[in-house]
Amino acid sequence: MSKSDPNRVLRRLPIVVGWLGGILLFVNRMFTSELTNSQSRADVLGVILSALLILTGMLWQQVQSRTPDSVKLVGEEGFEIAPELPEVVKTELAWASRLLLLNTATRSLVVVYQGKVILRRGILAQKSEVTPGAILNRVLEKQKPVYLVDVKAYPGKIEFDYLPENTQGIICQPLATEGAMILGANAPRSYTKQDENWIAGIADKLTVSLKNLELKSKDY
Structure with missing residues (x-):
């Protein structure tokens, strides 16, 4: 029986925050009537940060604490x-x-x-x-x-x-x-x-x- 991962929520948190940040950036862009250069730069930076958070979360999903391989002793x-x-x-x-x-x-x-x-x-x-x-x-x-x-x-x-x-x-x-x-x-x-x-x-x-x-x- 596999043990539940006590850090499951923490592992998924960067993915959730990354997607949430990306959605908020998209909504903000949709409701902005006039786009300035500074806002464009901020949007690009926000997209990069959101992508990094999602990537970090996906990598964390692959990281599992591994116990040493045990054997059945002969005797x-x-x-x-x-x-x-x-x-x-x-x-x-x-x-x-x-x-x-x-x-x-x-x-x-x-x-x-x-x-x-x-x-x-x-x-x-x-x-x-x-x-x-x-x-x-x-x-x-x-x-x-x-x-x-x-x-x-x-x-x-x-x-x-x-x-x-x-x-x-x-x-x-x-x-x-x-x-x-x-x-x-x-x-x-x-x-x-x-x-x-x-x-x-x-x-x-x-x-x-x-x-x-x-x-x-x-x-x-």
Whole structure:
């Protein structure tokens, strides 16, 4: 079902104003008994402006906001979580992953911590193991996220073989120096700045929880 254009009236406004201006110029000329040179020049200018308005309106009719082309990711929908994690951490991971899948462009999510995959959710690839490549290693080293807006344009995409093979956009978000969230989208350039802020905030919360888990383990 096609969405209605909220700017339809604005797109048509120049055409309406252009035609209205042309009609008024014609009526004014018809009721003018004596035509002066200045009025002739004004009429010519008015006709040109009316024509430009109509042309602008016609061009605007052709301009439509276009959303990125999305694809159906290859894989099965699933939810896998490391069984050895404490229930409180499992609950937080489940909550965080659900928020990301519902509120951002994410369709596939993998969380790696201390070299182990602790969560996979969304559309899952056949391969479940994560072998960090150059991009993920850089994220862990620099502690800064990397957003691949269009995976097809990056030769290094081969390292993300644990995501669906036709993933269109990827964000690698660090979890301190110990891990990362790898998020895949089904359309290029689909993550907004708000999405990125959501992801960063949730990553910070998960990092604190996982760090606390480490401290408790050391105490025991």
